[in-house]
Amino acid sequence: MTTLPLEQPVPVYSFAPQPVASGSQSFQLIRSAGALAYRSDMLRPHRKDYYVLVFVQRGGCRHWVDMTPYLLKNNAFYFTVPGQVMVKEEPRPMWGTSLVFTREFLALQPASLAQLPLLLNPQQGHELLLTAADVAFVEDTLAKLEAEYNTPGEWQHPMLTAHLTVLLTYLSRLYTQQFPGGEPTADRLLLQQYRARIEENFRELHEVGAYARLLHISAGHLSEVIKAQSGKPASAHIQERLVLEARRLLFHTPQSVKEIAFELGFADASYFSRFFKHQTGHTPAEFRSSREMYP
Structure with missing residues (x-):
C-alpha cells in the first residue's frame, strides 16, 4: 500500500x-x-x-x-x-x-x-x-x-x-x-457552473445559499434547477464533493480524522465523523482500515 x-x-x-x-x-x-x-x-x-x-x-x-x-x-x-x-x-x-x-x-x-x-x-x-x-x-x-x-x-x-x-x-x-449526462441547455449550464463553484469553494462553503449568492440567483431557483437537472438535491452535490475529498485523504494520507475535518471546513471532528458515516455507511476509521490498493 x-x-x-x-x-x-x-x-x-x-x-x-x-x-x-x-x-x-x-x-x-x-x-x-x-x-x-x-x-x-x-x-x-x-x-x-x-x-x-x-x-x-x-x-x-x-x-x-x-x-x-x-x-x-x-x-x-x-x-x-x-x-x-x-x-x-x-x-x-x-x-x-x-x-x-x-x-x-x-x-x-x-x-x-x-x-x-x-x-x-x-x-x-x-x-x-x-x-x-x-x-x-x-x-x-x-x-x-x-x-x-x-x-x-x-x-x-x-x-x-x-x-x-x-x-x-x-x-x-x-x-x-x-458517460451520459444530458444535452447542454441553459439549465444544464447552470448545473455545470454550480459544480464548478463547488470545486473552487467546497472547503469553505457548505450551504446551497452561499453558492446561490455566488451565482447571483435565489437559493430556491438554484435548488429547483439542480434537482431537475441532476435528479438529486443541490445540497447533495456539496456533500458528495466533501466526501470525495475526505475519502481521498483517508485513503492516501495518514492525516488524523481531526486534521481532515478541519481541512474540509468542519469545526468539530465528531460532527465530521457523523457526516461521513451518514453519507457512506462507515466511519472515517472504518473506511481507512478497509481500504485496499495493490499488494
Whole structure:
C-alpha cells in the first residue's frame, strides 16, 4: 500500500515545461515511444494543477485515479483534470502522445472550450474507449497538432487552438456517449457552473445559499434547477464533493480524522465523523482500515 509519510499532505505538482521549439510555458505535446511512462515522484499519491490528456497506443501499466484502478488499454484515451489524486504502481514503457496544459492556457482559448464535457468531467471519468475509426481520427488530429506545435510563428497559436478544439470536441462527443449526462441547455449550464463553484469553494462553503449568492440567483431557483437537472438535491452535490475529498485523504494520507475535518471546513471532528458515516455507511476509521490498493 503506497501512502505518504506521516504528516505529509498530498503534494501538488505544477506544470513544468521542457525546452521545446514552440517555447510554450502552458501547453506541451509529448510523444512517447517506449520511454518510461512516469517519473519516480509519480509513484506516490499526488495531484496535478494542470490538465493531462493521453492517447495510449500501447501501454499495460496500472495506475489509480481517485481510488479507482485503471489498467492502460491499447488504443484508448485517458484524461485527468486538476486536483484529482493519482498514484502510479510502477514505471513502465508507454507508446503514445500526451497533451498537457494549464488553466491559464485554457483561459486564453474561446470560452466554449472550457465548457466541453471532457474538461468539465462532471461524471468523474478517466478512460475513453476508441473504435478503429476513432483511433484514425485521433491519430490524424494529433499529427496535425504536433506539426503546428513544432512550427513556431505568428499563426502557431490560432492553429494549435483550431486543432485542439477539433480534438476536444470530438472526444467530448465520445464522453457524452460513454458517460451520459444530458444535452447542454441553459439549465444544464447552470448545473455545470454550480459544480464548478463547488470545486473552487467546497472547503469553505457548505450551504446551497452561499453558492446561490455566488451565482447571483435565489437559493430556491438554484435548488429547483439542480434537482431537475441532476435528479438529486443541490445540497447533495456539496456533500458528495466533501466526501470525495475526505475519502481521498483517508485513503492516501495518514492525516488524523481531526486534521481532515478541519481541512474540509468542519469545526468539530465528531460532527465530521457523523457526516461521513451518514453519507457512506462507515466511519472515517472504518473506511481507512478497509481500504485496499495493490499488494
